[in-house]
Amino acid sequence: MLQLFSCGFHTIHHEGIIRNRPYGSGNYTFVFFNSNAEVKLQNDTMIIEKNTFIFFQPRTPHSYREIESPFINDWFHCNGDDLPEFLAELNFPLDTPVEASDPLLISRCIMELQNIYRLDGPLRERIMDCDLRSFFMKLTDLRERTAPHQLNRYYMRFTELRNDLYRFPHQNVSVTELAARLNLSKSYFQHIYKQLFGCSVMIDIINGRLERAKYLLDHSEMSITQIANSCGYENDTHFMRQFKKFVGISPRQYRFRNE
The missing domain is CATH 2.60.120.280 (Regulatory protein AraC)
Structure with a gap:
């Protein structure tokens, strides 16, 4: 001990x-x-x-x-x-x-x-x-x-931004808008993000939305359409397609998987 x-x-x-x-x-x-x-x-x-x-x-x-x-x-x-x-x-x-x-x-x-x-x-x-x-x-x-030593100065700002992606998955923001928040070009922003966290910013955006969706499927009676809207999707078709791609089953199957 x-x-x-x-x-x-x-x-x-x-x-x-x-x-x-x-x-x-x-x-x-x-x-x-x-x-x-x-x-x-x-x-x-x-x-x-x-x-x-x-x-x-x-x-x-x-x-x-x-x-x-x-x-x-x-x-x-x-x-x-x-x-x-x-x-x-x-x-x-x-x-x-x-x-x-x-x-x-x-x-x-x-x-x-x-x-x-x-x-x-x-x-x-x-x-x-x-x-x-x-x-x-x-x-x-x-x-x-x-990441390489020269990128350490970006770590705190990028970490705060990444946390916001998971805390507020309903916000429909583009990569261009995220880059602008840090006064960086889109391409350089994406490069730094991948270097710091080992994945693209789009993967984190999707993961943040799907984590929220899985929570709502488990702990609410919201409809699939309502959950899609709550997680930043413009329509439930896109939501269901992306959920099935990354989770492996449909939102409905996920909700009733233990019954």
Whole structure:
């Protein structure tokens, strides 16, 4: 079981900070730098830019200090008998600066870890174990799906747009209109989208509509025509054809599949 020893979300050091650990911290230490910092890792001194994280092993000599004030970071200390094996399975980077492709995800996860750490209850330790494993797997999944470095600057804006496609599937928007929202040409927008998420924007538009349609078929008494309109289709014929193509059965068959 993975154990969380201490945790800090958006810790602000108004007077700066100096952490000097010539023999390591004694446990695994995750530091997410929200501010630029000078880091000495073993025998190398480097400047770390904000939105970078390092996961230090227990016996790795390291130190860091601010190069701007106030210094802000998210951090936690953890350990576990099977943690080395778990990290090796994920091929998780250790003692290496890693630029975060989704800084908000890291901060949100550490905020939740801090909230759980402060709570009490019979399942607290198990929850922290699950949350820590989930955190490392999410970062690994992001790293494996990360687009080339030069596209990272688009990640947050494209992620927000992608979330909107799934949240508002009834909106009938074109790819040209989506590209215009980000002040990009249609072709370059499509290229970046595919690089970031591994699928075309049209596939996500369709998936968002069909996910909503399946929910309504399962949890409402709306007619097929009403569901088609609610999911952004101009007519139920197009809806039924696309549903059958991607789901494998008709909307009616899907609704009554368990009867």
